[in-house]
Amino acid sequence: MSNKDYKKCFNPNKNFRGHTKELARYAKALAHPARIKILNFLNNSKYCYTGDFVEVLPMAQSTVSQHLKELKEAGLIIANEQPPRVSYCINKDAWEKAKKLFMDFFDV
Amino acid sequence: MSNKDYKKCFNPNKNFRGHTKELARYAKALAHPARIKILNFLNNSKYCYTGDFVEVLPMAQSTVSQHLKELKEAGLIIANEQPPRVSYCINKDAWEKAKKLFMDFFDV
DNA sequence: TTTTTTTATCGTATATTTGCGATATGTAAA
DNA sequence: TTTACATATCGCAAATATACGATAAAAAAA
Numbered sequence: 001m002s003n004k005d006y007k008k009c010f011n012p013n014k015n016f017r018g019h020t021k022e023l024a025r026y027a028k029a030l031a032h033p034a035r036i037k038i039l040n041f042l043n044n045s046k047y048c049y050t051g052d053f054v055e056v057l058p059m060a061q062s063t064v065s066q067h068l069k070e071l072k073e074a075g076l077i078i079a080n081e082q083p084p085r086v087s088y089c090i091n092k093d094a095w096e097k098a099k100k101l102f103m104d105f106f107d108v
Numbered sequence: 109m110s111n112k113d114y115k116k117c118f119n120p121n122k123n124f125r126g127h128t129k130e131l132a133r134y135a136k137a138l139a140h141p142a143r144i145k146i147l148n149f150l151n152n153s154k155y156c157y158t159g160d161f162v163e164v165l166p167m168a169q170s171t172v173s174q175h176l177k178e179l180k181e182a183g184l185i186i187a188n189e190q191p192p193r194v195s196y197c198i199n200k201d202a203w204e205k206a207k208k209l210f211m212d213f214f215d216v
Numbered sequence: 217t218t219t220t221t222t223t224a225t226c227g228t229a230t231a232t233t234t235g236c237g238a239t240a241t242g243t244a245a246a
Numbered sequence: 247t248t249t250a251c252a253t254a255t256c257g258c259a260a261a262t263a264t265a266c267g268a269t270a271a272a273a274a275a276a
Contacts, residue, residue, distance in 0.1 A: 015166060016141035024144050030135035032234085033124035036213070040128075043215070050253055058124075063235050065254055070233095084243045084252045099214040105144070106207040107151070108216065140264085158223055171265050173224055178263090192222045192273050 023105060026098040029074035034059065034067045039090070042077065047089040131213060134206040137182035142167065142175045147198070150185065155197040 016024075030036055034057050041048055041056075050068060054061045068088060071077045075094040080087045124132075138144055142165050149156055149164075158176060162169045176196060179185045183202040188195045 016145065020141045020144050020148075024139055024141045027135045027138035027144075028140075030213075031132055031139045032136075033128045033132045036128050036132050036135075037124065040213070054253095059234090060236055061253075062237075062255080066234080069254085084241095084250095086253060095214075099216070102210050102214060103216065105138075105148075106203075106210060108207070108211065159221095162223095167264090168266055169223075170225080170267075174264080177224085192220095192271095194223060 019101060022097075023101040025074060026076070026101060029071055029076055032067065034064070035071055038067060038071060038088075039076065042088060042090050047080070047087045049085045049087050051085070127209060130205075131209040133182060134184070134209060137179055137184055140175065142172070143179055146175060146179060146196075147184065150196060150198045155188070155195045157193045157195050159193070 030039070037057065038053055041053065045052075050061075050065060053068070054064050057064050068077070068079075072079055072088075076091055076098065077088050078091045080089065138147070145165065146161055149161065153160075158169075158173060161176070162172050165172050176185070176187075180187055180196075184199055184206065185196050186199045188197065
């Protein structure tokens with residue numbers, strides 16, 4: 001090791017810390033252009049229906065639905081049933097949490 | 109669509125814009141705790157050898173080498189041959205580019 | 217020259233992701 | 247009730263990611 005202070009940034013028991021896993025998890029949620037676009041979209045629109053995304057994304061409805069599910073499971077968006085449609089919006093708490101993790105990571 | 113100005117954030121030809129793909133690509137590079145740790149590590153140490161990472165990451169040397177390769181291919185780190193060892197450091201240009209993309213994404 | 221050290225790559229197994237069409241579900245409209 | 251609509255889920259195929267042990271490569275040390 002080129003310097004000897006690695007214990008302050010690595011867990012000595014060789015497991016990953018919570019915030020490291022959390023950041024990786026959010027990064028994974030952002031790791032596809034369609035999901036980036038969905039989040040951009042929601043940040044400009046307050047809320048959107050599934051069909052809105054299907055209109056503009058270059059993939060089938062079922063695939064869009066799957067990407068929405070992943071973002072939901074990552075906690076970044078919230079679904080609202082408005083039968084027969086479903087609207088989505090940003091989960092602001094999770095969004096701020098993710099923002100903070102990325103800010104810290106990039107030392108902003 | 110809940111508002112009608114989506115053309116300013118979506119490419120009408122239904123393909124993803126360069127910066128969307130670029131951000132997704134960087135996010136993918138960060139989408140594993142080991143790679144997060146490697147980058148944290150390099151940001152605290154100027155440079156490190158492969159073996160330094162192997163010491164502290166909970167995985168085999170070959171796996172660590174694979175993660176380093178991915179970060180290198182994403183452009184975020186640079187390898188320096190110092191036989192028989194190889195040292196790595198942050199690619200500052202790419203790092204700043206990634207930082208900017210994430211900042212813009214999070215509207216910072 | 218032989219051995220050791222350090223790292224990358226190969227081969228392989230398993231898991232996850234991505235994508236699609238088809239289908240199911242649940243509601244509203246006819 | 248039947249039909250139409252919006253969305254989620256299923257089943258499947260292909261691609262990619264993750265991880266490991268074994269091996270290769272290349273230089274330094276003995």
